[in-house]
Amino acid sequence: MKTDAKLYTQPLSEMLGQQVVNSENMSILALNEAAMIKLFQSEGVLLFRGFATNVEIFTQFTNKFSKDFMDYAGGVFNRRIINGDSTLLSVNDFNHEIKLHGEMYYQKTIPLMLWFFCAHPAAQEGETIFCDGKQFFNELSQPLKELFSQKKLKYRGHLDKDAWQKQYKTNDLNVVKQICKSNDSHLVINKDESIDIHYICSAIQHSMYENHPVFISSLLPAKSMYSESVSFDDGSEIDDKIMRELYDIAEKITTEICWEKGDILMIDNTRIMHGRRAFVDDKRDIYIRLCSPLFSTNESNKG
Ligand SMILES: [Fe+2]
CATH class of the missing domain: 3.60.130.10 (Clavaminate synthase-like)
Known part of the structure; x- marks a missing residue:
């Protein structure tokens, strides 16, 4: 110590x-x-x-x-x-x-x-x-480093009225519009008052304090819990082979x-x-x- x-x-x-x-x-x-x-x-x-x-x-x-x-x-x-x-x-x-x-x-x-x-x-x-x-970024194979540098992630969500009211803590669709606008999220309001949203961002970022690239995203839980909720921004699938490499790296470098x-x-x-x-x-x-x-x-x- x-x-x-x-x-x-x-x-x-x-x-x-x-x-x-x-x-x-x-x-x-x-x-x-x-x-x-x-x-x-x-x-x-x-x-x-x-x-x-x-x-x-x-x-x-x-x-x-x-x-x-x-x-x-x-x-x-x-x-x-x-x-x-x-x-x-x-x-x-x-x-x-x-x-x-x-x-x-x-x-x-x-x-x-x-x-x-x-x-x-x-x-x-x-x-x-x-x-x-x-460390996650450093552990990526060169092909995945290139893939995630070239293609961004696209998160998608479909929320019925009850679900968006809970998620955005409001009954007012204008408030949801404002929140989505400030988040660069694309919003579609459907006739039944359900909404579809999507948001695009890179899995490769930079931290507050260093210039080194960082692999950080919501990809792993999104893919494992709601598989259809995330793809690459060109619509292509993030397939099992890619996810296997990511899950393997995650387990290897996890601290509990x-x-x-x-x-x-x-x-x-x-x-x-x-x-x-x-x-x-x-x-x-x-x-x-x-x-x-x-x-x-x-x-x-x-x-
Ligand atoms: Fe969390």
Whole structure:
């Protein structure tokens, strides 16, 4: 373990990330902010473990480092609002696996950073998983590097009235039009008030803090959960051979977090993909906040 300006850290895995450990019975709110920010910018993912935390402390701690908290409008999963705060949400309401992804990469407006809080770990399984999108890009074969550089992804969705009202948190189609316009999403409103949307973007991006290419997208869960929802932008299929290579890389470079109650996880959503393992314990309760860093980012890298 090494000491760095009041941060006691150890590697989160052999591949990436750092765990900030409470070894002097200190308040998480007293951590050295500058040292923490520096570590986050270089590592992309930090786990805070062993601190006395609860939902209120989690909210205070995340408020110190973040801005532009999002209410997940446009997000595809059902999330529960915690303590009446629309920026503090449960993770989704089902138990199966979610493959590695960047959060909300099926629209233009993404949260640049994510926070997770473990209110209650699963008795077993239910690990959150993550990987470095930079490493994912490096592991791609040359043909796939070229393919994903040349062709963009096209995400598609068909939502009936009930579904778009839930997803966009409004009954007003004009609000949906505005959200889609600001997200560069193409919207078609049908006679029965259902909608069709699509959004095109590259799976190869650049992170907030580095110029190295990053493979980050919603492709893996989209393809495994709703196979018809994603293709290349020219309409061609992303076939099983391509997906097999991607799933194999994902497993090879995945790190797992076995949650402990009170853990806080900080993720750079422009570089780190995350997901989770399946579980059966209904008591598993993990919260999420979607936001941007209060500290500097290199916005010119994004896009
Ligand atoms: Fe997610």
